[in-house]
Amino acid sequence: MILILVSTGHFDPLIQACDRLSSRYEFYGQIGMSYTVPSFPHIRTAPPQEIEKLIRSSELVISHGGTGMLSQLYAMKKRTVVVPKQIRYGEANDSQVELAVKWCELGMGVLCLDVDHLEAAIETCRKTDLVFPEFPKLGDYFNIEGKSTYA
Amino acid sequence: MFKQPFVLVTDRGGHLHNALKLMEQLQEAPQAIVTTHGPDIDSLRTSFSNVETVPYLFTWWGKFRWFNPWGAFRHLLKSFRLAKKLKPKTVVSLGASNVVVFCYLAKWMGAQIIHVECMNQVTTRSITGRMLYPICREVLVQWPELLKAYGPKARYEGWVL
Helix, strand or coil, rough: CCEEECCCCCCHHHEEEEHHCCCCCCEEEECCCCCCCCCEEEEEEEEHHHHHHHHHHEEEEEECCHHHHHHHHHCCCEEEEEEECCCHCCCCCCHHHHHHHHHHHCCCEEEEHHHHHHHHHHHHHHHHCCCCCCCCCCHHHCCCCCCCCCC | CCCCEEECCCCCHHHHHHHHHHHHHCCCCEEEEEEECCCCCHHHHHHHHCEEECCCCCCCCCCCCCCCHHHHHHHHHHHHHHHHHHHCCEEEEEHHHHHHHHHHHHCCCCCCEEEEEECCCCCCCCHHHHHHHHHEEEEEEEEEHHHHHCCCCCCCCCCCC
């Protein structure tokens, strides 16, 4: 099963693109407030624990580029196609693009900036070995005496 | 751990998620979390007792927002009351726009402000970061590339996630 995660907002172009591919892939969508009602099984929203269960049971995830969702996928080391919400898809700004590009440059996901190229991104993601590098924890800066003047 | 009690201020959604992730890393809990109302507030209140909310500065209609003078007045009033009540010595901000007023008021009342830049900002500064930079003691960015865009008060010390 391929899980689609769009958070609580709208992401109609992604849902429509997945709907067009639904004869080839087994999709399950968390579609938020999207106006499009897809033909594949879907839910609007779910509690975090249920989302986590869905992520675990999926083969790969197609996710929007929000920090919350990407961080959860990073923590679970999940195979992910990242489709950032963009102005051309009705979003108020392109704030997700910078992070999505960086995320995929680091090899933590496969970038898909154009929903018309989603199929190619899914196939690339299936074949790619993703990497999940470790990063320093900001909390240590506050916790460890001598690192900052706050501790 | 923090030498002094601190207040965590953050907007709803991804910002709040980041704030909670930072809290998991910290050895000490904040004296309060100041945020805006969202769907995850009720569950947050069950796990953390001192959660305060401020009204939105902007009114949203789908993807569009506009400045709401009545909301802004209520926002200012509530932020002032909270800053006065909490009297924070240190404020850790995780953005976004709804934290700016509280931070300025807290600074005016003597607090030191630390802003943690949103993870979305890889090479460009956020509007909140630009607005808070003048009053911040430090801006903590989550990508080293962003240091170039900020001044000397910026530091890279890692992720909140």
